[in-house]
Amino acid sequence: MPGTRRADYLQAIGIDRWLPRIPVEGAASSTLESSAPAGEPTASPAPVAAEEALEARWQGLRAEVLQCTKCPLHQGRTQGVVGVGNPQADWMVIGEAPGAEEDRRGEPFVGRAGQLLDAMLRSIRLSRDSNVYIANILKSRPPGNRDPRPEEVAACLPYLMRQIELVRPKLLLALGRIAAQNLLSSDAPLARLRGRVHHFGERNTPLVVTYHPAYLLRSPADKRKAWEDLKFARSVMAGIPTDGDRS
Ligand code: URA
Numbered sequence: 427m428p429g430t431r432r433a434d435y436l437q438a439i440g441i442d443r444w445l446p447r448i449p450v451e452g453a454a455s456s457t458l459e460s461s462a463p464a465g466e467p468t469a470s471p472a473p474v475a476a477e478e479a480l481e482a483r484w485q486g487l488r489a490e491v492l493q494c495t496k497c498p499l500h501q502g503r504t505q506g507v508v509g510v511g512n513p514q515a516d517w518m519v520i521g522e523a524p525g526a527e528e529d530r531r532g533e534p535f536v537g538r539a540g541q542l543l544d545a546m547l548r549s550i551r552l553s554r555d556s557n558v559y560i561a562n563i564l565k566s567r568p569p570g571n572r573d574p575r576p577e578e579v580a581a582c583l584p585y586l587m588r589q590i591e592l593v594r595p596k597l598l599l600a601l602g603r604i605a606a607q608n609l610l611s612s613d614a615p616l617a618r619l620r621g622r623v624h625h626f627g628e629r630n631t632p633l634v635v636t637y638h639p640a641y642l643l644r645s646p647a648d649k650r651k652a653w654e655d656l657k658f659a660r661s662v663m664a665g666i667p668t669d670g671d672r673s
Contacts (some may be wrong), residue, residue, distance in 0.1 A: 480592065484513060487588050491565045496581040499566035504529045509561035509589055511554040516663065518595035519547070520586070522604040522638065523564035525571050534560045535639075542639040543601070546652065550660050559593050561586055563608050579608050590627060596666045598631055599659055602638025609633060620655055623662055632666065634659040 491506040500506075507524040510533045527537035535543045535554075544554065552558040564574045564582045574582075590598070600606040603616045610624055610633070619635040626633045636655035637648055 483588075483592055487585065487592070491585055494565065494582075494585075497566070497578045499564065499568060499578055502569050503566040505532045506565040507532055507534055507562065507567075508565060508585075509559060510534055511559035512557055513559055513593055515557050515559040515593060516596040517552055517558040517599065518590065518593050518597070519543070519558055519560045519599045519601060520605045520609065521560070521562045521601045523562050523571075523574055524567040525640075526567065529567040534562050538643060539638070539640040542643060546639065546656060549653070550656050559589075559595065561589050563605055573604060574608075583608065587627070590631070594629070595631060597659060597663050598626055598633040600633060600635045602641060605638070606635040620651075621658065632662055634662055 488508050491508045494500055494506055503524075507528050521535060521543075524534060525537050525539070528534055528540075534540070543560075547553060547558055554560055563586060564578055565585055566578075566582070568574055568578070598609070600609050600619075603619075606616060606619045607613060609626055610619065612619065616635065616637070620637075624633040624635070625631065634655065636659070637645075637652045642649050642652055
């Protein structure tokens with residue numbers, strides 16, 4: 427990415443001075459990183475049957491979320507919001523719950539917080555159009571954007587677990603206290619959860635915590651700390667070996 431564009435992205439998230447670029451690893455579908463060196467074999471595509479089985483599991487999951495009535499939130503929602511992005515991404519970003527705009531459009535992070543999230547992701551060369559998958563703890567909008575209730579999280583979390591199992595990301599980025607605490611089954615404050623690598627689930631997927639972009643819109647002074655988190659996440663990803671096998 428040309429330096430001026432990257433500077434623009436950093437400026438867009440409110441950071442106008444930035445540190446030297448460190449190459450990002452693990453962006454499986456990034457155009458910067460996907461091409462094999464000349465003469466080396468490229469990974470063979472997954473067998474068609476396996477791809478179809480995977481797609482069928484995604485379709486089943488989508489249908490279940492859209493029809494879900496497991497908690498009362500379904501009564502007030504326009505639609506369930508499943509996720510967006512590359513379903514084979516190495517990076518998976520997890521937020522809290524859809525807001526009004528997400529509920530209307532059926533896609534996570536499309537309101538103001540979503541615009542800031544996109545700028546944050548672009549600053550580390552990630553995009554929902556290519557190399558990241560984005561989902562929320564809850565698939566239905568809580569009224570007035572209140573915090574999710576424990577019983578709503580309990581009803582909805584299995585969908586997110588299935589998404590994580592289907593995407594098999596190399597790294598999870600949790601946005602904000604609600605996402606972090608629920609994923610880590612912790613009641614520690616965000617300050618204690620940031621700045622270190624946690625692990626999630628049976629695969630022990632590395633998990634890094636940062637601020638929620640909606641919080642950063644209210645507290646722009648913390649954007650610089652969020653930038654530190656993003657650089658930290660990027661360095662964690664760079665240290666994760668490439669396996670090339672998602673079957
Ligand atoms: N906030 C979230 O946590 N998720 C969204 O999808 C939108 C706003």
